[in-house]
Amino acid sequence: MKQVSKILLPLSSTRNAEAAFILGANFARRFSAHLAVLHVRSDGRDIAPLAGEGLTGGMVEELISSAEKEGGRRTREIHQAFENFAARTPDIESVPPRIPFPQGRPSMSFNVLRGAENEVVPWHARLSDFTLVPHLDSGDEISSSEALHAVLFDSGRPAVIAPREPMTHMIKRVCIAWNGTAEAASALRGVLAWASVAERVRVLHCDDYQRRGPDAREVVDYLSMHNITADRQEFLPIDRDIGRGLLGACQDFGADMLAMGAYSHSRLRQLILGGVTRHVLEHNMLPIIMSR
Template sequence: MKDVRKILLPLPSTLNGEAALAQGCNFARRFGAHLAVLHVRSDGRDIAPLAGEGLSGAMVEDLMRSADHESSRHAHDVHVLFERFVASQPDIEVVSPNTLPPMDRPSISFHILRGAENEIVPAHARLSDFTLVPHPDAGTEFSASETLHAVLFDSGRPVVMAPRMAPGGFIKQVCIGWNGTAESAAALRGALPWASTADAVRILHCEDYQRRGPAAQDVVTYLAIHGIKADIVEFPPIERDVGKGLLAACNEFGADLLAMGAYSHSRLRQLILGGVTRHVLEAAELTVLMSR
C-alpha cells in the first residue's frame, strides 16, 4: 500500500505514549512506512510576555528557569520512553530524522524541536500522510488535546487518535461515519488505505444527523469503484446522543477503526453544548480517524 509513506507522531508527554507508539509501529508495518516521532520542547523565554506587570526581573527569570526545567524533564522522559520502546521492536529500523528513510521496510525516527507546539506540529503534519496522536484523556492532558486540534484545524491532513490501550494487531474492521458533509467526505478519503485491506467495512449513518449531501448508499457505490465492499447500518441516538449511538454501533460491529468528519458544527458550539465530535474524542476506546 503506497498511499501511506510517512506518519507523524507528536508526543507531548509520556501519557498514553506507549499505546500510540505501538499503534504507530503497527501502521508502519502495515504500510511499509516511516514513523516520525516528534517532541516539541517549550521555550522558557516564551513565558516572559505572559508574566504580567508587577513582577520583578528576578521573579520573571525564576519563572523562565522553572519552565525550562519542566520542559527539559518532559523531553527526557519522552526520549527514555522512545528508546525503551524501540528496543523491543527489532523489525523497525531506527533512522536519523534528517535522512531519507528506507522505502522497502518500516522505519522510525525521533526528533526534539524547540518552540510553540501548536505551530511546529501542524507545519510538520502538512508533509505527512496523516498524524497519529496519543489519546488526550480529556481533562488530564491539555497539551495533547491542543496538539490534536491544532493538527485537525491547521494541517489539511487527517488526524488519527490512538486508543488508550496498545492495540493487539492490524486494523481489520473499519466503520465510516457518514452524514453527507465535506468533513465526512474528507474522512472517507482518509480511510481508504485501511478500508482497501480490511476484512469488513461498514457505513454508519443516523437520520437525525444527516446533512444535505450524498446519501450513505452513494458511499457504498463510491467504495465499490475503489474495489471495496461495504454494507450500511442506520443507528439510533442513545439518550438523544448521536455520539453515543455511533460508538455503540462501532462496538456492535467489532470495529478497530472509526473514520468520521470532525466539527460539522463549530468547535465552540460543541464545547458549550456538547456534540458528536466531542463525545467521540472523550469516550472512544478504538482508533479514530478524523478530518475537516
Template structure:
C-alpha cells in the same frame, strides 16, 4: 490515500505515549512506512511577557528556570521511552531525522524541536500522510487537546487518535460515519488506506446526524470503485445522543477503527453544547480517524 509512506507522531509527554508508539509501529509495518516521532520542547522565554503583568524580573527569571527544568525533564523522559521502545522492537529500522528511509520496510526516527507546538506540529503534519496522536488522559483534556486540534484545523491532513489501551492487532473492521458533509468526505478518502485491506467495512448513518450532501448509497458506490465492499446500517441516538449511538453501533460491529468528519458545527458550539465529535473524542475506546 491508499499509499501511506510517512506518519507523524507528536509526543508532548509520556502520557499514553507507549500505546501510541505501538499503534504507530503497527501502522508503519503494515504500510512499509516511516514513523516520524516528534517532541516539542517549550521555550522558557515565552514567559518573559509576564514581566509586564505585575511580576518582577526576578520572579519571571525564576519561572523561566522552572519551566526550562520541567521542559528538559519531559524531553528526557520522552526520549528515554523512545529508546526503550525501539530496543524492544528491532524489526523497525531507526534512521536519523530528515534522512532517506528504506522504501521496502518500516522505519522510525526521533526529533526534538523547541517552540510553539500549535505552530510546529501542523507544519510537519502538512507533509505527512496523516498524524497519529496519543489519547489524552481525561475527557476534559481530550476536548481541549491543542495538539489534536492544531492538526485538525491547521494541517489539511487527517488525524488518527490512538486508543488509551495498547493495541497490537491490525485494523480489520472499519466503521465509517457518514453524514454527507465535506468533513465526512475527507475522512472517507483517508480511510481507504485501511478499508482496502479490511476484513469488513460498514457505513453508519443516522437521520439525526445527516446534513445536506450525498447519501449513504453514493458512499457504497464510491467504495466499490476502489474494490471495497461495504454494508450500511442505520443507527439510532442513545438517550437522544447521536455520539453515544454511533459508538454503540461501532461496538455492535466489533470495529477496530471509526472514521468520521470532525466539527461539522463549530468547535466552540460543540465545546459549549456538546456534539458528536466531542462525545467520540471523550468516550471512544478504539482507534479513531478524523478529518476536517
C-alpha cells in the same frame, strides 16, 4: 499507489504514549512506512511576556530557568520512552530524523524541536500522510487537545486518535460514519488506505446525523470504485445521543477503526453544547480517524 509513507506522532508527555507507540508501529508495519515521533519543547524565554507586573528581572529569570528545567525533564522522559520502545521493537529500524527514510520497510525516528506546539505540529503534519495523536487524557489534557485541534484545523491532513489501551492486532474491520458533509468526505478519503486492506467495511448512517449531501448508498457505490466492498447500516441515537449510538454501532460490528468528519458544527458550539465529535473523543475505545 502507496497511500501511507510517513506517520507523524507528536508527544507532549509520556502518559498513554505506549498505546500510541504500539499503534504507530502497527501502522508502520502495515504500510512499510516511517513513524516520525516529534516532541516540541517550549522555549523558556516565551514565559517572559506572560509574567505579571511587579516582578523583578531576577524573578522573571527564575521563572524562565524553572520552565527550562521542567522542559528538559519532560524531553528526557519522552526520549527515554522512545528509546525503550525502540529497543523492544527490533523489527522496525530506528533512524535519524531526516529524509531520506528507508524505503520498502518500516522505520521510526525521534526528533525534538523548539517552538509553540500548535504551530510546529501542523507544519510537520502538512507533509505527513496522517498524524497519530495519543488519547486526549494523556499528560496535560489542554496541550494534547490543542495539538489535535491544530492538526484538524491547520494541517489539511487527517488525524488518528489512539485509544487509551494498547491495540496489538492489525485493523480488520472499519466503520465509516457518514452524514453527507465535506468533513465526512475528507475522512472517507483518509480512511481508504485502511479500508482497502480491511476484511470488512461498514458505512454507518442515521437520519438525525445526516446533513445535506450524498447518502450512505452513494458512499458504498464510491467505495466499490476503489475495489472496496462495503455494506451500510443505519444506527439510532441512544438516549438521544448520536455519538453514543455511533460508538454502539461500531461495537456491534466489532470495528477496529472508525472514520468520521470532525466538527461539522463550530468547535465553540461543540464545546458548549456537546456533539458527536466531542462524545467520540471522550469515549473512544478504538482508533478514530478524523478530518475536517
